[in-house]
Amino acid sequence: MSDQSIIRISKELSEIQKDSDLSLAVACRDANVKHVKAMILGPPDTPYEFGFFEFAFDFGKEYPRKSPHVASITTNSGSCRFNPNIYANGRVCLSILGTWRGTRGEEWSSAQGLESILLSIQSLMSSNPYENEPGYEVADGPNDKKNQKDYVQKIRHETLRISVILRLEQYLGIRNDPLIVTRKSRPHPTEDTDSDEADEESVPFEPFEDLCKRRFLWYYDTYLAAAEKGKEEVADGSQFARMPFESGGNTMDGCFCYGELLCRLKAIKVALDAETARWVTEGAAAMTREMTMAANLSRQFEQSVEAFKRDGTPHNIELENGNPFVWLVTYFGKPMTNLDGGLFRFRLLLSPRFPREQPRARFDTPIFHHSISEDGTPCYNVTSSKREDVRCHIEAIIEALEEETPPYDPRIMVHPEAHKLYWGSPEDRKLYNRKLRRSVQQSIE
Structure with missing residues (x-):
């Protein structure tokens, strides 16, 4: 691969990683930009909603003249x-x-790139994926309408079962169901793959594990609601309807089991x-052994305390039992807002593998907030x-809490009821x- 191609791919990776788009993520093993993994978050208000869909990109020597x-x-x-245009193979x-x-x-042009491909794939994940099948424009009979409804139902079910549940169970060691196949060689190599790349590392490359775990915590209530809705609409044990375009092994077969999914x-x-709770114990042990990460976080804590004092920030931060892996933050409601007078405490729990594993935050004080x-x-x-x-994590949490006119974004729907009310009618x-004001008042009672 030419230096120009490597520079181009590296730039594209960097731009996506710097972007604040919550629906796309990319990664490569070390500096091997020829082989990239990408994650697409299923779009809201579709049967793919908040599913974790992973793709492998192989870039050839002629990129960007030729597509990956x-x-x-x-x-x-x-x-x-998962789609008329995304096959089982x-x-x-x-x-x-x-x-x-x-x-x-x-067709492909060198003006396109990694992000444009990801957005094109994401566009296939629509509210009516049946329409991606050629000939859909003439599919308006009663059977076709039923097929469209049935197709949405089984995609919603398998999005939950395969892209979310099986993936997280694998990460957490809950089950042994295969989700990601580890391969020594790619089944679809590019024609100009270098011979010295024939043998890949046997250790699976899982760059999105932490991201998926944190997003699962965000969207947990939405996943539950989707499973509850599905359980009401279809009977557990009923078979998936096979679509006209499905044949051979290129299908989505199975039966509904929403009760089990719940x-x-x-x-x-x-x-x-439980995994997050183990971080506390691991962190205390790391502090006792005077490990580098414990010392680094202790230093960050001291610097953050000084920065908050210097900036006149009214909020208080402390360590739980002196453990630098557990930061306790007391937030004082911003004056002249709906949070005025509130007193909320949240904790930031850090992994001994920080920053590879990002912090997990939890409010100890109940609050009704979108x-x-x-x-x-x-x-x-x-x-x-x-x-x-x-400290940037603490500031980002406070910023999200205090933002007065946030743009509408269904990808941040972590509290379905509050989200619906906030962006609903004036009433x-x-x-x-x-x-919100009731929860603020209760915070100081």
């Missing part, structure tokens, strides 16, 4: 077709990739909370350049404000 090869990894070991059919015939002007979602939440889930998990974002600074907003 792209394969879907989230296929339940090659057994599930990983094939992604897009005209810009040369894997599907398109009209003039839709139990498994709750078990994942328990396991994640950016904080029912169990107290705040939704906030820190840019890649600041993720190693713990809904009034009810939201009353509930």
Whole structure:
């Protein structure tokens, strides 16, 4: 691969990683930019909602003159077709990739790149994915309408089961169901793959594990609501309807089991909370052994205390039992806002593997807020350049809490009820404000 190609790919990776887009993530092993993994978060208000869909990119020597090869990894070991254009064997059919015939002007050009491919794939994950099948424009009969509804139902079910539940269970060691196949060689190598790359490392490359765990905590209530809704709409044990375009092994077969999915979602939440609790014990042990990470976090804490004093920040931070892996923050409500007079405490728990594993925050004081889930998990974002600074995480949480006119973004829907009221009708907003003020008053009682 030429230096120009490597520079181009490296720049594209950096731009996506610096972006605040909550629906895309990319990574490569060390400096090997020829092989990239990407994560697409299923778009809100679709059957793919908040699912974790992973793709493998292989860039050839002629990139960007020629498009990369792209394969879907989230296929339940090659057994599930998630879209008319995303096959069970990983094939992604897009005209810009040369894997599907398109009209003039839709083919690949060097002006396109990694992000444009990801956005094109994401656009396939629509509220009615049946329409991606060729000939859909004439599919308006009663059977077609039923197929569209049935297709949405089974995609919603398998999004929960495969892209969310199986993935998190694998990360947490809850089950042994295969989700990501570890390969010694790619099934679809580019023609100009270097011979010295024939043998890949046997250790699986899982760059999105921490991201998926944190996002699961964000969207837990939404996952539960989707499973509850599905349980009401279809009977457990009923078979998936096979679509006209599904055949052979390129299908999405199975049966509905929403009751089981609900139990498994709750078990994942328990396991994640237990994992976070273990960080406290591991952190205390690291402090006792005077490990480098403990010393680093202690130094960051001291610097943060001084910075808060210097900036005149009224909030207080302390360590729980002197453990630098558990930061306690007391937040004082901002004057002249709905938070005025409130006294809220949240804790920031840090992993001994920080910053590879990012902090997990939880409000101890209940609060009704669109950016904080029912169990107290705040939704906030820190840019890649600041993720190693713990104080930036605290400031980002406070910023999300105090933001007075946030833009509408369904990707931050971590408290469905509060989110719906906040961005609803004027009457809904009034009810939201009353509930928020009630939680503020209760915080000081």
